[in-house]
Amino acid sequence: MKKMLLLSTLGFMISPLINAQEAPSSRLERIETTGIMVAGYRETSVPFSYLDPYAPAGMGVDLTFKVLDAVREKLNRPDIQLRWNPVTLSTRLPMMTSNTIDINCATDTHTKEREALVDFSVSYYLSELSGAVRSDRLINSLQDLAGLKISVARNTTTTELLQETLGKDLPFTVTYYPTNRQALKAVHDEEADVYINSDAIIGGELLRMNSNSNLKIVGFGGEPEPFACMLPKGDQEFKALVDETFVKMMQSGEMTAIYNRWLVNPVHNYGASLHIPMSHQLELLYQSPSDQAFVK
Known part of the structure; x- marks a missing residue:
């Protein structure tokens, strides 16, 4: 051992x-x-x-x-x-x-x-930029994020990647949270519209939430990030x-x-x-x- x-x-x-x-x-x-x-x-x-x-x-x-x-x-x-x-x-x-x-x-x-x-x-590992959204929301692409409230964890590459991908012409509001779990909970509690991160990180946070939440994962594609x-x-x-x-x-x-x-x-x-x-x-x-x- x-x-x-x-x-x-x-x-x-x-x-x-x-x-x-x-x-x-x-x-x-x-x-x-x-x-x-x-x-x-x-x-x-x-x-x-x-x-x-x-x-x-x-x-x-x-x-x-x-x-x-x-x-x-x-x-x-x-x-x-x-x-x-x-x-x-x-x-x-x-x-x-x-x-x-x-x-x-x-x-x-x-x-x-x-x-x-x-x-x-x-x-x-190669991660895909993804989002956790409520199941009743019609969010299927990055363009659907226009005007929405986005939650992300501090000290990650997510915000910079969003700005690079979406450009400055697509308006959205970003709120930073100390942890990934808090950023995901913001969507669950309807304080934010979408939590953005890697597909696997979001999946892991949903497992940790340990509840039959009404959240789903939406893949946004783009260039994968290497872990x-x-x-x-x-x-x-x-x-x-x-x-x-x-x-x-x-x-x-x-x-x-x-x-x-x-x-x-x-x-x-x-x-x-x-x-x-x-x-x-x-x-x-x-x-x-x-x-x-x-x-x-």
Whole structure:
């Protein structure tokens, strides 16, 4: 059984393990020195990274464990442990840039802007811009959003993508919420007309709502956004190990199996499926892995 150290969700952020003047030259060297790999996780991002109920679970969590196996093998240190550290939409980047965490595999879109601060692995999911609307609303395309009240979560790429896609000629009002759940609840409570995000994130939030709500998901199409693991900036040795691990999984079919486990089969502890079969674009990505950033 893999050993894990789970930080309390009410605890403090762990401080950098080694003084900057004594810091090893690479993340692998630090992990070897401390005997610990520190991974970020989200508490509510079903099906990618969430607490289930006391330990992290999800597609991104499974990928983190595969990286842990690769690190143990490369360092010939089967005793390397995994320490989980909770992150949020607003803390995920600072925790990586401050060397608090070594890796974060959740719902992080690889963008050119974020490349200035962190590196990314090869992508493992392509998200479709979608909306959660009440079942009685006739909203089927982006053009139908004109004049509507839109809810989004702060510190996401959603608003920027909307502006790029719709342009400035289509009026709409955006209200920002601290979390995805609050943004979705705004639609449920009729405070907003549509909640915009990734198809899988919306599906996960609907599962978490745990009710027979009158909401449905509408796909808006457009260029898919690549989700990838967030990595330390400039550490090519660590990134190469993560990329090699994922590419082998894509070639062997293991990545597809993990995808189906979380996005096709019933999600553990929820008893329902998101029913998101692998897209043709993602199949092609697994055939030709890429770490390219999302281009608007």
